[in-house]
Amino acid sequence: MAKQTKLVPAARPFLKWAGGKTQLLNEFSKRLPNDLKTGKITKYIEPFIGGGAVFFYLNQRFSFKKSYICDVNEELILSYRVIQRSTKKLISELEMLESDYISKSEVKREKLFYEIRSAFNQKLPDFKFKKYNSDWIERAAQIIFLNRTCYNGLFRVNQKGEFNVPFGRYKKPEILNEDNLNDVATLLKTTKILCGDFTQCRKFVDDKTFIYFDPPYRPLNQSSSFTSYAKNGFCDKDQLRLVDFFKELDDKNAKVMLSNSDPKNENPDDSFFDDLFSDYYIERVPAKRMINCNGARRGNINELIITNYRTKKTK
Numbered sequence: 001m002a003k004q005t006k007l008v009p010a011a012r013p014f015l016k017w018a019g020g021k022t023q024l025l026n027e028f029s030k031r032l033p034n035d036l037k038t039g040k041i042t043k044y045i046e047p048f049i050g051g052g053a054v055f056f057y058l059n060q061r062f063s064f065k066k067s068y069i070c071d072v073n074e075e076l077i078l079s080y081r082v083i084q085r086s087t088k089k090l091i092s093e094l095e096m097l098e099s100d101y102i103s104k105s106e107v108k109r110e111k112l113f114y115e116i117r118s119a120f121n122q123k124l125p126d127f128k129f130k131k132y133n134s135d136w137i138e139r140a141a142q143i144i145f146l147n148r149t150c151y152n153g154l155f156r157v158n159q160k161g162e163f164n165v166p167f168g169r170y171k172k173p174e175i176l177n178e179d180n181l182n183d184v185a186t187l188l189k190t191t192k193i194l195c196g197d198f199t200q201c202r203k204f205v206d207d208k209t210f211i212y213f214d215p216p217y218r219p220l221n222q223s224s225s226f227t228s229y230a231k232n233g234f235c236d237k238d239q240l241r242l243v244d245f246f247k248e249l250d251d252k253n254a255k256v257m258l259s260n261s262d263p264k265n266e267n268p269d270d271s272f273f274d275d276l277f278s279d280y281y282i283e284r285v286p287a288k289r290m291i292n293c294n295g296a297r298r299g300n301i302n303e304l305i306i307t308n309y310r311t312k313k314t315k
């Protein structure tokens, strides 16, 4: 049964991730399927997991028999898998990195940051992402370290897949949060971790499943295409593939929720998602634009929440 509360420890995101949904959790919680509360839903699937804000939030409130998470970003999925399989070893790697970093002056911290960044990037061409091995633990520790100590706490790569965020000046960054990593590991015991395209989760979906899609935002124009999570972007063709997939899962009687930025924020005539999802329930909720190359465009915007079921708000 999904209907139980506070069974799993209070795990929360261990990486800061572009497009993180923490600020929208309250709006999502008002629009969850009723089957989640009655216990009919026993599976949770999140095919664009990123930092996992929604995954962690839901798992604190409902106990799913099984969760499935997926992302195309190999480095991100490597981190989840290392926490799942080698929690203790990862914690000791991070402990070493943290004590080394904290003991240093700012100049030396910066030097250490760039040393780790280049070691991380140098290993990329030959790195074996397909087969779990001990190198994964060092790499996961580097990812968490870089994410915690880089400017703005992000994971951004260039076309070659190299991490390219500069050093960030923090007095006491939290490089290791042992309790949280242990909590995340506990939650991941009942989670299957997939790496690749969102359609991979197809075979796990049934009528007892709740799926939440948080795809990369649709770029408003070339300059605002902030789709740097992976080497390959997510274009309109992918958004269309996602609509087809949404329909396919609806046909399987799963409960499906999807969020995206509202294109009408920029162009009131742009009905891209309204047209594509016209058979479903579309709501607009206020959000703050957190990341945008163009600082002037930060501010209040609407986010779309699309469901294949009526929510309390659409009734």
Ligand SMILES: C[S@@+](CC[C@H](N)C(=O)[O-])C[C@H]1O[C@@H](n2cnc3c(N)ncnc32)[C@H](O)[C@@H]1O
Residues within 6 Å of the ligand: 017, 018, 019, 020, 021, 022, 047, 048, 049, 050, 051, 052, 053, 054, 070, 071, 072, 073, 196, 197, 198, 199, 214, 215, 216, 217, 229, 230, 233, 234, 238
């Ligand atoms: C908006 S972010 C998700 C943010 C997440 N909800 C959070 O709270 O951190 C979108 C994610 O989709 C992933 N992604 C991009 N293309 C993908 C694809 N074809 N299949 C699966 N994941 C993809 C990106 O790597 C990124 O992590």
